[in-house]
Amino acid sequence: MARKHLLSDLVGQKLSAGNSEGNVDPDAVAPQYSPRGAIGAVSRSIELLKSQSLTELDPELIDASLVADRLDESPEEFEEFARQIKENGQQVPILVRPHPDVEGRYQIAYGRRRLRAAKAAGILVKAAVRSLSDDDLVLAQGQENSARKDLSFIERALYAAELESSGFQRPLIMAALAIDKTGLSRLIAAAKQLPADVIRAVGPAPKAGRDRWGEFSVRLEQKGALEKVRELLSSDSVTGLSSDDRFARLFDAIAPKKQKSPKAQVWKAEDGTKAARYKQDAKTLTLTIDKEAAPDFSDYLLSALPEIYASFKRTKQ
Amino acid sequence: MARKHLLSDLVGQKLSAGNSEGNVDPDAVAPQYSPRGAIGAVSRSIELLKSQSLTELDPELIDASLVADRLDESPEEFEEFARQIKENGQQVPILVRPHPDVEGRYQIAYGRRRLRAAKAAGILVKAAVRSLSDDDLVLAQGQENSARKDLSFIERALYAAELESSGFQRPLIMAALAIDKTGLSRLIAAAKQLPADVIRAVGPAPKAGRDRWGEFSVRLEQKGALEKVRELLSSDSVTGLSSDDRFARLFDAIAPKKQKSPKAQVWKAEDGTKAARYKQDAKTLTLTIDKEAAPDFSDYLLSALPEIYASFKRTKQ
DNA sequence: TCGAAAAGTTGCCGGCTGACAACTTTTTGA
DNA sequence: TCAAAAAGTTGTCAGCCGGCAACTTTTCGA
Structure with a gap:
């Protein structure tokens, strides 16, 4: 294998600095009408990788790979999905690479759901086998995920953090998740600040984004907040909710007591006209x-x- | 065919009024961890439809159906896609129904791209054949599109408007596009207000959303604006841009001259302190x-x- | 024919995301 | 060893989108 880095080479130069500042290099990315989700070049090469040689493998030969991407789904959902595959067969192949150590085995790059389903159904799984470096694998996996934009903020955060702690370089992670250094920094920060058990218990919460998770982690630092959250998470009234609602519930449950936003007040003139409203915060009126x-x-x-x-100055003199 | 309305029956009750107000009916939608993009029930039934009976059809037997969804892509992109299919074969089947009038022919529900590509490559196309009512077809097509959220605002707008002018009921369109009556109303309004030739010339412009297209249509009403836009659209400097940039260019080109936003001004006290900023618009200071x-x-x-x-009152007396 | 209900429209707001810019920390090279 | 460069962090903003609510228009039933 002369070329280990099909993909990472391709993204090569772009993997350097990396705010969305100057370095866009119009030629590196597809020109014109660029592809929907952006990520032009990478996406294209992924397709190249997939091409050729589809085989059918015994799911038992395929091992879990480096990092998990999405959070668990509910059993029912998976059930449904597996049934689907069982009945219709698997349409879209998964991507695997030869296991680096064990001859005859494989590691999955993406398509874990399909793999699990095939295993459950006891059928062979359609797979594309490619020799991929670790970096390539991550890139492929990330690209697959960001194509269908169905990872929630917190899932991306966990994924990013896991990648980083597995020793991948930031530029690579940035390419995989199609974000700039700012975004990545925030993802990782979120994943690190929040207790893992709480995140898992809350679930993917697709509607909760950067701001609210951030605020949530701040609130968790209040005395007793974490305990309160853990307790709530074990009560039926909360476990029964959807992931989004669960988040919302916890988020509200540990809201700082005091009317934190001294929200807009209406000022009424003597004659009753509501001429003005005002709002104060720490820095401004x-x-x-x-x-x-x-x-x-x-x-x-x-x-x-x-x-x-002037008259204010005078009173102050 | 006893049952013509597999899908529309399924969504049945929900197809009634339809703001996101009260009528959510928690049981109608998947409970718990509900599926990523929402649309639970519909999505599930789509899968049911797809199941069973995949065949391979001659692309020439398949006619275009009721309404087109997406705007044209660039030839290069299609080229790429077609090559892909030619080499790897088609993974994901398309959905067709028997032609209502002509024996032995079919109409496509979704997968037009794949169909075109297969046709170009001169190969048979993998297809699921189902008996679908018009409504079912639209639902299936819409569902397919909104699963991968890759239609831009204006594409959705055109699609919605076309559906409506083909006589489909709003509740159906709402279900197909997974939006509420507010959203649909805005989509249709946008598509109707904007000149079709301009839209086509601009292209899908994935980054341009409701607000800017709306503002654009307002600006187009200025005297001479439409002419200016048409002229620009035929100049190389604009046709060469990406769809997004093209939109941005036109949008700016017909911006009302006067600094419409009398943007925040800094007020400086006599002693030089920048104590205040102020901003005016039509209704407020x-x-x-x-x-x-x-x-x-x-x-x-x-x-x-x-x-x-009080002193203001006095001066005014 | 008319009043109530349904359908459609518009204004508005909160939350999400991506982006730029400014700042701080770390790395690197002479 | 230290200054410049790179990497990472934080603040902030614009634009997108979904949703609620109030309003207007259309439809429907008595």
């Missing part, structure tokens, strides 16, 4: 004048501002 | 006080507000 409720007041206020400020 | 630059001023302003308002 935002005052909003309603031009319909109080015509011209906004102009007046603006022109009076210097005077007001 | 928003004043933001920086608590760091001018400590306590925010409190002062707030407490002085009644007085200021």
Whole structure:
């Protein structure tokens, strides 16, 4: 095997720095009407890899590979999927590579679900066998996942963190997940800050994104919050919910007590007109004048501002 | 064929009113960890439909069906795709139904790309043949598309509008596109307001969404805008761009001249402190006080507000 | 024919994501 | 050893999308 890095070579140069700043190099990526989900070049080469030599393998010969991507699905769902495969046969092949140590065995790159299903159904699995370096494998797997954008934020986070702790380089992970260094940094941070057991118990929560998971991990640092969450997670009222709802429930359950957002208040003038609303936070006061409720007041206020400020200075002197 | 409406029956009750208001009926949809893209029930039945009886058909026997979904892709891309199929064979079958009028012919439900490619490669196409009512067909097609979420806003809009003008009921279209009445209304509005030739010339523009297409159609109503756009669309400097960039270019080209957003201005006090910023639009004035630059001023302003308002009244009397 | 219900439209908001920019930390090379 | 470069982090923003709610138009039934 002269060439170990089919894919990683291909992405080669792009695997260097990596904010989405300057280094886009229009020629590296497909020109024109670029493919839907972007990732042009990689995607194309994946197809190349898949081409040629489809075989049918005994699922028992295939071992789990480096890193798991998605979180577990519910048994019923898997059931359904397996039944499907059993009846219709498997349409889309999986991708495997020869096991690096054990002759005659394989490691899976992607298609774990299909593999599991085939195993359960006791049938051979259609597979493409390729010699892939570890990097290639990760790239292929990641690409497969990001093509159908069905990984939730937290799944991507776990996946990224696992990749990193398996020793893969960030540029590679960035290419696999099709994100820039900012995004990757945040994914990994999220996965590291959150307790693994809590994440698993919550599940994939497809609607919960970066911000809310981040805020969640902040809230977890409050005294007693983690315990509270763990307790809730073992109660039926929570386990029965959908993953999204479960997240929402926990998220709310450990919300800081105090009306954290001293939300917009309406200021009413003496004559009753609701001329203004204001909102305060740590750094700013935002005052909003309603031009319909109080015509011209906004102009007046603006022109009076210097005077007001001056008189403020005076009181402070 | 006793049952013509496999699918539409299935979605049956849900096809009634249809904002996302009350009628969710937790039991109608898959419980628990519900499937990724949602659409539980429908998706499941689609699989049922696909099951059994895969055959290989001569592509020439298959006619185009009711409505086209996606916009054309670039020839190169199709080229690539076709080559792929030619080399690897077609993995995923397409779905067809017997032609309602002509014995021995078929109509395609989904998989037009694959069909075209097979035709080009001169090979038989793997197909599932089902008896589908028009409604079922649309549902299946729509479902297939929304599973892989790779239709852009404007493609969905065209598709929705075409469905509607072919006489399909809104509830059906809503189910097919997995959106609520609000979303559908907006899709159709967009497709109707925008000149078809312009849309086609711009292309799918995956990054352009509801807001910008909407704003674009408003801008097109300005005198001369449409002409300008058409002219640009025939110039090389624009045709050479990616669909997204093309959209962006046109969008900017007919931007209202005047700095429409009288964007935030900084107000500086006499002593030079940048105590405040303000922004105006038609309905409101928003004043933001920086608590760091001018400590306590925010409190002062707030407490002085009644007085200021009073003196404003006075000047106006 | 008319009033109520259904269907459709519009405004708006919250949450998600990707991106840029500025900043901090680590690595690298002379 | 230290300064420059690279890598990583954090703040922030624009744009996309789904959803709710209020409003307008159409349909329907008595």
